[in-house]
Amino acid sequence: MNSEQFRAAGAKMVDYAIEYMETINKREPLPHVVPGWLAKVMPPQAPVKGEPFENIFNDFEKVVMEGTTHWMHPQFASYFPAGNTWPSILGAILSNAVGVNGTTWESCPAVTELEMIMADWVGKMMGIPKFFWTVFSNPETEGGGCIQTSASDAILLGMISAREDCVRSLRIKYPNVPRAVLLNRMVAYRSSQCHSSVERAGLIGYMRVRPLPADELGNVRARTLREAIKEDMKNSLIPYLYVAVLGSTGTCAFDDLMEIGPVCQDFGMWLHVDSAYAGSCYACPEMRYLSKGMEYAWSLNTNMNKWMLTNFDLSFLWLRYREKLAGPMTGYDDTRIHTPYWPIIELKYFGTPATRRFRALKMWFVLRNYGISGMQKYHRNHILQSKVFERYVERDERFEVVGPTRVGLCCFRLRGTNDINNKLLEAINASRRLHMVPSYFHEKFVIRYAPVYQFLTEEDVATSWRITDEFATAMIHQYIRDGTDAALLKPLFDLQAYYDEQHKAHPDEQWDREETAAETFVTSHEHEKIVDFFAMSAKDGSYGDAGDDEDKTYDGYLKSHPEALRREEIRGQPKVTDKVPSMLRMEIREKAAKK
Ligand SMILES: Cc1ncc(COP(=O)(O)O)c(C=O)c1O
Incomplete structure (x- = not known):
């Protein structure tokens, strides 16, 4: 291919990329292929003679796209977001x-220095402590950030740094x-x-990693950690690291660092924080x-290629003391470690590959094009x-929400057995109209x-x-017909019968499903936390690190974020549709009492 051919093909x-994104709605989120399909249509070896690009491209649409999942589809609601934007x-x-x-x-000064600067830009935007900033932003620092391929790599390196520090x-x-x-x-x-990558890092790095049980919200309590440490110390073991998760993969649970951090501090342990998503x-x-x-953290990782509008791969690892990673990497x-350019880092000591x-x-392109405000708008949506x-x-009594929806993940399930939930998800995914994946929380099968989709709307959510x-x-009808788990699922069957009656009586009314964003509000629990945050940051002046000049009070925040104000205004007001679920609850209770 010469440069003119490249220009035409490029x-x-x-054009293809634009057309793809603009018409993605017309596709189904999941492909229809079966395992092994590609090997059947591909030649067994590479062509001996090179082919014109036109032929290759035609096969891309015909063959490769046939088996491609459309992650950017509005009805693709699986895993965690995969960032992808034009910039x-x-x-x-x-x-x-x-x-x-x-x-x-x-080898390329711009690669090293732009990486360090981007670690600071992102870190400041996220409000991480200043000891994680590089020397460009904080002359006092001994820390800094670097880019890794994935959260799994970043976690492995954070844990290896902790291990070596202890050794x-x-x-x-x-x-x-x-x-x-x-x-x-x-x-x-x-x-x-925690994500399985923590366990895997333990296997790769010869680290004994003891899992600790979480409470009903998915948090490991300080007492649990303290007791495990004491027990292990009694057995002559040496505790040195806790890997916390802020936003777990299964249900987006958050460890409480204010509880866990002091325990790590008391026992001189390294705290790694995995906040990949x-x-x-x-x-x-x-x-x-x-x-x-x-x-309290000593290392922290977050993927940009999940929820930061940046395509795969790009994850940051920040270290409180950069030498604790570079040290082991250089023996x-x-x-x-102390090259003539120190404190400019030699990237080859900040990861397993020697090159990047x-x-x-x-x-850089994404942050400049979206700005901090563009990023915030995306997250808030x-x-x-x-x-x-x-x-x-919540409005549908057949279902229950599992764990609070605090960020961009809602976990839910039918009020029934794991089996019916599993079958429900299988049926949805088999339809290929919507894609979600499961997880387990305290032994319960949960749908995530x-x-x-970057531009997700209320209509997209309504469709899902x-x-x-x-x-x-x-x-549920199929289970009723087959009599499967009839005793266990009786309350669910009763609810379904009630809903069926209602729909027969009022076929045109969406009385139980009506919902708009305007009715969505922060729960009082979250509200308290937000108020606390603003009160605290107004006192210590920390809010505004990212350089925004907003009023540092909750009222100021509400003024500059009309959508939050709208939610705030309706908070606490009785919702019109509230009467329906409570009526429903009463009826069901009455029915149950009669039987
Ligand atoms: C909390 C958490 N940690 C780690 C990972 C692993 O991410 P990666 O695929 O970047 O290795 C994930 C993946 O979803 C995750 O949710």
Whole structure:
């Protein structure tokens, strides 16, 4: 391919990308292929003679897109968001075009320095403590951030840094004890709600990681951690690390760092905070109540390629002491840690690969194009829409919400067995009209509604709910017909019968499903936390670190965020439709009493 052919093909690709995004609604979120389909239609080996790009591109649509899942589809509500925006795509194009490898500073000064600066830009936007900033922003710092491929990599590196920090201090104390013996004595802890990458990092890094049970909200309590530590110490183990999760994968549970942090501090333990998904929304000051206690952390990771409008791959790892990562990576060779450019870092000591792509470029494009306010608008919309979905669930008595919907994920289930919930999700996914994935919370099968689409609207949410409702109704009817788990599911069957009667009597009325964003409001629990946050940050002046000049009070916040004001105004007012569920509850109770 020569440059003229590249120009023509490139223009075609851009047109294709635009057309794809603009017509994505016409596709179904999931493809219809079966496992092994591709090998059947692909030649068994690469062509001997090169082919014109036209042919390759035709096969892309015919063959590859046939088996492609449309993550950017409004009815794709699985996993966590996958960021993707035009400026991010443009950043990726230019990063590939210049084709540099970042390793030492000289290998490409722009790769190193833009990465450090972006770590500061994002960190400040998220309001993380100043000890995580690089020397460009905080001359006092010993910390800083760097880019990793994924949260799993960042978690592994954070944990390895903690492990080596502990081994190092133990070797000073016990110089004659072999390293393997020390490793065998050391113990790390994690929440049972943590992502599997924590367990995997333990396996890769020869780290004993003890899972701790979470409470009914998904938090590990300080008492649980303290008791585990004491028990292990009695058995001559050496606790050195707790991996906290802020925004767990299963149900978006948040460890309370204000509780856990002091315990880690008391026992001289490293606190790693995994906020792979939810960390992004700390860009909105009103969400930072969820990250309170971050000042206890020694390392922190957040993916930009989840909820920060940046495409895969790009995750930040911030360290309180950058040498604790670079040290082990250089074999504690001072000449390599302290290069002539120190404190400018040598990226090759901040990850497992020796070289890296110019990923910071994507971040720079995205942040400049959206600005902090654009990012906040995006997060606030996703948070609001997930709340809208939650209200649909709450209004339908056949369902229950599992855990509070605080960020962009709503977890819910039918009030019934795991089996009926599993079958419901299977049926929805098999229809390919909506895609969601499950998780388990305290042994309960839970369905996760986690929208991905950047411009999600209330209509998109309503469509997702309608599909869920339609399949739930069909599934319950099927269970009633078959008599499956009739004793266990009796309350659910009764509710369904009641709903069926209502629909027969009022076929045109959506009396039980009517919902608008205007009716969505912050719960009083969240409200208290937000008020607390503003009271605290107004006192210490911390709100505004990201450079915004908003009034530092809750009232000021409401003034500058009309949508929050709207929610605030309706907070506490009786909702018209409230009477329906309570009537329903009374009727069901009466029915049950009669039987
Ligand atoms: C809380 C949390 N941690 C870690 C991960 C792993 O992320 P990655 O795929 O970037 O390794 C995930 C993935 O969803 C996650 O939700």
